Amino acid sequence: MHLTGQARLAGVIGWPVAHSRSPLLHGTWLARHAIDGAYLPLPVHPDDFPACVAALVRMGFAGVNVTIPHKQAAFALCDEVCPGALRAGAVNTLVFRDGAILGSNTDGTGFLANLRAHDIDPAAGPALVLGAGGAARAIGAALADCGIPVTYCNRTHERATTLATTLSGRAIRWDDRAAALSDHALLVNTTALGMSGHAALDLTLDAAPPSLAVADIVYVPLETGLLAAARARGLRTAGGLGMLLHQAVPGFAAWFGVTPVVDNELYRIVAADLAG
Ligand SMILES: NC(=O)c1ccc[n+]([C@@H]2O[C@H](COP(=O)([O-])OP(=O)(O)OC[C@H]3O[C@@H](n4cnc5c(N)ncnc54)[C@H](OP(=O)(O)O)[C@@H]3O)[C@@H](O)[C@H]2O)c1
Missing domain, CATH: 3.40.50.10860 (Leucine Dehydrogenase, chain A, domain 1)
Incomplete structure (x- = not known):
């Protein structure tokens, strides 16, 4: 051309x-x-x-x-x-x-479009968002706009409480992330953990209900450790590259x-x- x-x-x-x-x-x-x-x-x-x-x-x-x-x-x-x-x-x-x-x-609408492209209904139930940075804020706002209750969980707890206050969600402590899975329909990793060059996300999925959907917005690598672990348990997953394309x-x-x-x-x- x-x-x-x-x-x-x-x-x-x-x-x-x-x-x-x-x-x-x-x-x-x-x-x-x-x-x-x-x-x-x-x-x-x-x-x-x-x-x-x-x-x-x-x-x-x-x-x-x-x-x-x-x-x-x-x-x-x-x-x-x-x-x-x-x-x-x-x-x-x-x-x-x-x-x-x-x-x-x-970013938020692209995230939702990617979930739907993977046949994941974001409105199926409460969402647990790991992270409280820029991406968490955009995704949390998009989820809240759909009327979905959102729980924020971040290494630096004060950032999670600030985000929860701003976006009418709730915050839990970083150490409680694994136990909280049982109360949620969607888990979203918005931290940099699991990205090439960063530490892995330390999260056991033992408490995950079979209906839990797992999204990771990291896209290098395409299949993060979190997505691989979720897939191994038979959970539905959505990766970060799809969000990048949809946004x-x-x-x-x-x-x-x-x-x-x-x-x-x-x-x-x-x-x-x-x-x-
Ligand atoms: N797929 C896409 O289209 C898309 C779009 C945007 C972003 N992303 C990806 O999303 C990730 C986050 O982006 P962002 O813009 O939100 O970054 P950001 O504003 O810098 O936020 C980074 C988040 O990661 C957490 N974090 C970093 N290192 C950590 C560690 N060692 N242990 C626990 N938590 C840690 C931070 O927690 P603290 O508050 O405790 O520091 C914070 O919540 C990046 O990997 C980025 O590439 C993807």
Whole structure:
């Protein structure tokens, strides 16, 4: 596909950004739909973030994804944010329209879409969320918006209680995570534990009811120790790569005017790149 002078432009801003699979993901969709557009990796230092976003608006970009460490700074720059982003206090998707910056947070909706793609009903019962960082906040807000009671459990207990207060959930102590499984329909790991280069998540699933669904948002490796243990017990599981793919859909639709599909081929393309 050759770009014309009218090509639509979008990208991902992060620091660093070289590890991001978003250019591959959006590039695959652009090629599939033969769209006159491009999606670029945009490494931007935090000190330069507001000026760079303002420049992209003026240069006619359709919008950008925002990743670590800019999600809160991007929230502060928005002229309008969607309710989910307001609850999460952070945005990961910016749409530029008539000089205004519209922000949304698609991590939570992407997480829910991935559960449904795995035939897991998020509303089946209470959810136990491990972690209290940015991803926990976005996912907790999305679950709460569906009316699902959420329990937060985090190594640093104060962060779990703060999140529980903000999102009308409850908090339990980190040491109580294994025993709490019996009271929940969904377990979500939003900590970095289990990710390559990090310690494993220390959690026995002995108290898990057979109906428990287990989601891990870590996607390197694709099958974390938690997912492998859950599968071995016959529990339903959903991995982090699916969430990454689903969270990208609304941005692409807004920037390029086509709602793309998350399918097995896309999963294989990004998974192969991660494995390489
Ligand atoms: N699949 C996707 O699309 C997607 C999207 C976003 C994020 N993620 C992944 O989700 C993970 C978290 O991202 P984030 O943005 O929420 O990060 P974050 O804001 O830095 O939060 C990290 C969380 O991990 C916990 N943690 C870190 N090391 C720990 C340890 N040794 N023991 C116990 N808890 C530990 C932290 O607990 P403390 O509060 O005690 O420090 C905190 O709750 C990352 O692996 C990221 O790659 C995936």
